[in-house]
Amino acid sequence: MTYKQARPQPKRRKRLGAEVREEGLAAARRLLLAGGPSAVTLANIGEEIGMSHANVLHHFGSAAALQSALMGSMINDLTVALDDVVTLLRTDAAAPRAVADRVFDAFDKGGAGPLAAWIILSGDLGQLEPVRDAVRALVDAIVGQTGDAAATERVRAAVLMMAVSAFGDAVIGPSIRGMLDQDSDAMRDLIARMLPLFLLPGGIPPASPPVVA
Numbered sequence: 757m758t759y760k761q762a763r764p765q766p767k768r769r770k771r772l773g774a775e776v777r778e779e780g781l782a783a784a785r786r787l788l789l790a791g792g793p794s795a796v797t798l799a800n801i802g803e804e805i806g807m808s809h810a811n812v813l814h815h816f817g818s819a820a821a822l823q824s825a826l827m828g829s830m831i832n833d834l835t836v837a838l839d840d841v842v843t844l845l846r847t848d849a850a851a852p853r854a855v856a857d858r859v860f861d862a863f864d865k866g867g868a869g870p871l872a873a874w875i876i877l878s879g880d881l882g883q884l885e886p887v888r889d890a891v892r893a894l895v896d897a898i899v900g901q902t903g904d905a906a907a908t909e910r911v912r913a914a915v916l917m918m919a920v921s922a923f924g925d926a927v928i929g930p931s932i933r934g935m936l937d938q939d940s941d942a943m944r945d946l947i948a949r950m951l952p953l954f955l956l957p958g959g960i961p962p963a964s965p966p967v968v969a
Contacts, residue, residue, distance in 0.1 A: 776815045777825070779805045784826045788867040793874035796823055820875075820883050827871055828886025834862045835894045841901065845952060853948040860922045860944050869926025891915065914954035921947055 783804035787795040798819050802812045816822040837858045844851035863869035875883050898911045925943045933942055 776805070776807070776811075780812060780815060780822065781826055781829050784822060785830070785867070788826065788871060793823065793867075793871050796826065796871075798822065820878065820880055823871060823875055824883035824886055827868065827875060827884070828890050830862060830866055830868045830871070831887055831890035831894070833866075834859065834868075835890060835897055837862070838894065838898065841898055843901065852951045853944065855951060856918070856944045856947040859918045860925060860947075863919075863922040863926040869923050872923055873927050891919065910954050914951060917950065917954070918947060 780801050783801050784796045787800050787804065796819070798812045798816070799809050801807075801816075801822065802809050805812075812822075816825065838855065841851075841855050844854060848854070863872075872884075872887070875881075895908065895911050895915055898915070899905070899908050902911070921943055929943060930940075933940065
């Protein structure tokens with residue numbers, strides 16, 4: 757009687773920490789888009805990338821830290837998407853709407869709006885630190901494109917307007933638009949009309965002081 761010799765199994769290559777984080781964030785984004793923020797758990801990430809809950813915990817620290825890293829990654833992606841924003845705004849009449857679409861898509865279709873709301877409602881605002889760094893990088897990138905150091909405040913105002921508007925539109929926009937009989941692109945259209953004003957050399961005029969009776 758002969759026995760078939762068992763075939764040696766190839767050793768699985770050990771993944772480096774940076775690789776695990778990259779795979780984990782990609783999996784987290786898929787889970788976010790498919791099931792919302794509550795689906796972004798360490799256990800679900802582990803199942804997606806073939807690792808134990810403990811291993812994923814080792815690389816991210818906690819579910820909250822993972823969600824925070826994902827949010828920072830999404831804002832960084834937005835920075836890359838706006839790499840040519842100033843050139844576009846100067847050379848293409850349709851650019852303000854294209855820029856608005858990129859920002860709004862990141863918060864809506866990309867899932868950043870619901871995820872940011874989830875993080876904020878958790879009460880641990882320290883988890884937004886990567887977002888702050890990414891938003892500052894976005895401002896610096898746009899200012900660098902203008903070649904005008906004095907543009908910093910105007911760009912901060914423009915990013916504030918776009919980010920808060922896109923966040924609100926992603927979270928509660930459909931309900932508010934329905935109450936006001938506005939179509940689904942109403943907020944994007946409004947931002948597209950306002951955005952060029954922020955990047956003018958003079959910027960938007962300051963608000964007038966309140967009239968005292």
